[in-house]
Amino acid sequence: MKDQHVVYKAQGVCSQQIVFDLVDGYVHNVQFIGGCRGNTQGVAALAEGFKAEELVRRLKGIQCRGSNSCPNQLALALEQAMAE
Amino acid sequence: MREQCSMQVPDFSRVQLSPRVLTHEVSDEEIFRQPLAKATMIVPAQGGAQDGDFVRIHLCGADREMQLVLGSGIAPEMEAALQGTAAGMQIETCGEALAVLSVKRKIVPQLGDALIAALNIPGVATADAYRHMYINENRDSMLSMVLLRLNAGIMAQLKKDVVPDEAEVQKRYEISRANILKRQGGEEGYIHQLIDILSLPENATLSQCDEGLLSICRERMVETTLGQALAARDGKEWNDTTRREHLNLLAKLHDSTPEQVMTWACDMALMDGYYNDYLANCIEAYFKPKVNIMVNGEVM
Numbered sequence: 001m002k003d004q005h006v007v008y009k010a011q012g013v014c015s016q017q018i019v020f021d022l023v024d025g026y027v028h029n030v031q032f033i034g035g036c037r038g039n040t041q042g043v044a045a046l047a048e049g050f051k052a053e054e055l056v057r058r059l060k061g062i063q064c065r066g067s068n069s070c071p072n073q074l075a076l077a078l079e080q081a082m083a084e
Numbered sequence: 085m086r087e088q089c090s091m092q093v094p095d096f097s098r099v100q101l102s103p104r105v106l107t108h109e110v111s112d113e114e115i116f117r118q119p120l121a122k123a124t125m126i127v128p129a130q131g132g133a134q135d136g137d138f139v140r141i142h143l144c145g146a147d148r149e150m151q152l153v154l155g156s157g158i159a160p161e162m163e164a165a166l167q168g169t170a171a172g173m174q175i176e177t178c179g180e181a182l183a184v185l186s187v188k189r190k191i192v193p194q195l196g197d198a199l200i201a202a203l204n205i206p207g208v209a210t211a212d213a214y215r216h217m218y219i220n221e222n223r224d225s226m227l228s229m230v231l232l233r234l235n236a237g238i239m240a241q242l243k244k245d246v247v248p249d250e251a252e253v254q255k256r257y258e259i260s261r262a263n264i265l266k267r268q269g270g271e272e273g274y275i276h277q278l279i280d281i282l283s284l285p286e287n288a289t290l291s292q293c294d295e296g297l298l299s300i301c302r303e304r305m306v307e308t309t310l311g312q313a314l315a316a317r318d319g320k321e322w323n324d325t326t327r328r329e330h331l332n333l334l335a336k337l338h339d340s341t342p343e344q345v346m347t348w349a350c351d352m353a354l355m356d357g358y359y360n361d362y363l364a365n366c367i368e369a370y371f372k373p374k375v376n377i378m379v380n381g382e383v384m
Contacts, residue, residue: 003126005190007118017117023126023138023188026151033114048158049151 001025001052002084008077012068015040020047020074022081027052035070043071052078105374108230115218115379116195116211119203129189132168138188139166144174144181219377219384230375248305257301261294 001022008018015035021028030047032040047055060075061067126138133139135155142149154163165177166184173184193199197210208214219226265274271290278284278293282300376383 003188005121005124005126005192007121019117019121021126021138021190024140024151024186026138026140028138028151028153028156033117048153048156 001082004081004084006077006081008073008080010034010070010073010077013064013070013073015070015073018070018074018077020077020081022052022078025052025082026050027055027078030074032070032074040070043074047074052082056082105376106230107376107378108226109378110219110226110384112195112215112380115215116199119199119214120192120195123193123199123202125191126188127191128171129187132170133166133184133187134168134189136190138186138190139169140185140187141166142183142185144183146180149185215379216384219379223377226377227375231373243306246306246309248302248309253298253302253305256305257298260301261297264297 001024003021003023005021006019008020010016010018010032013035015032017033019029019031019033027047027050030044032044043059056075056078059071060079062069062071062075064070064072129137133154137154138151139154140149140151152159152163152166154166156163161178162182165175166182169175169184169187171184171186175182175184195211200211200214201209203214205214205217208217261274264277265271268274268277275288275290275293278296279286279288282293282296284292284296378384
């Protein structure tokens with residue numbers, strides 16, 4: 001898994017982008033651009049220092065608009081980054 | 085096909101829209117976020133660990149590994165103790181022995197023409213050219229955002245004049261209620277969903293949930309009535325074609341398909357955001373506001 005600074009274009013949710021660092025499989029400095037301010041800041045704060053796999057396990061499938069949500073988009077962004 | 089709406093058109097002359105020329109500022113931080121991310125590197129740190137560095141440690145007592153960003157404030161005492169350390173060092177803090185496994189640093193490149201040239205985008209060799217490209221590619225979505233904000237203010241003024249058709253409100257309420265009951269598998273699921281949507285107390289009763297759903301349906305009917313009135317005022321007939329136009333607009337706004345929007349719309353009462361988008365379109369058509377996209381004080 002490559003160390004990287006990621007800007008992910010979110011799809012179908014209120015946030016437009018999700019920015020984070022993935023270093024040695026750990027997730028840091030998560031930032032949602034757009035979306036509900038308090039909720040996304042909360043998710044970002046709680047995600048700090050977690051292993052990416054663990055975050056994906058916890059966040060993937062969370063629903064808000066239809067079957068999608070900002071946390072779900074973070075999970076997808078992490079999966080994509082981990083695959084690189 | 086639905087008939088053209090016949091309700092009274094609100095008096096738009098009363099609505100204050102000031103200024104008609106709106107401004108949307110776009111920062112370089114937003115414009116260059118993607119290229120800067122592509123060129124950012126995370127590398128082993130030279131010298132001792134400092135604020136912003138990623139320090140991976142082994143907690144000897146707990147036999148557990150973790151990684152901290154120094155200065156993040158997650159574990160202030162530990163972060164302070166790790167300042168200046170390097171991979172291979174062992175320290176003791178908070179009564180715990182720690183081994184520093186690695187220290188990495190994020191290197192963010194300088195924004196400038198060289199950074200953009202390195203991206204090899206055909207026809208885009210300078211930072212200024214990249215700014216123009218970014219604005220052109222994102223102009224539609226920026227305008228949508230501005231109009232949505234404008235819409236909220238205008239809509240609040242217009243709504244005061246609208247009296248919804250109570251028979252239609254009741255019809256929508258019954259359809260929505262039946263849909264939710266069916267989807268949630270009965271009254272218990274229905275109550276649970278309404279508590280969630282309306283932020284009702286955990287012990288809310290069935291009748292409180294029904295009342296809440298009815299009020300959402302009334303609110304949505306006000307918006308629909310208003311939207312139809314605006315469409316009529318603009319010389320548009322509310323029919324399958326105009327309905328399709330609005331669906332296409334919503335799909336575009338949400339990077340989705342008209343079919344998906346239809347699925348979302350099946351519970352009209354729960355459509356919080358989507359009718360606002362639809363109304364933004366109507367309001368834009370009626371008021372025709374002008375939006376200037378500004379970057380570093382210049383209109384682009």
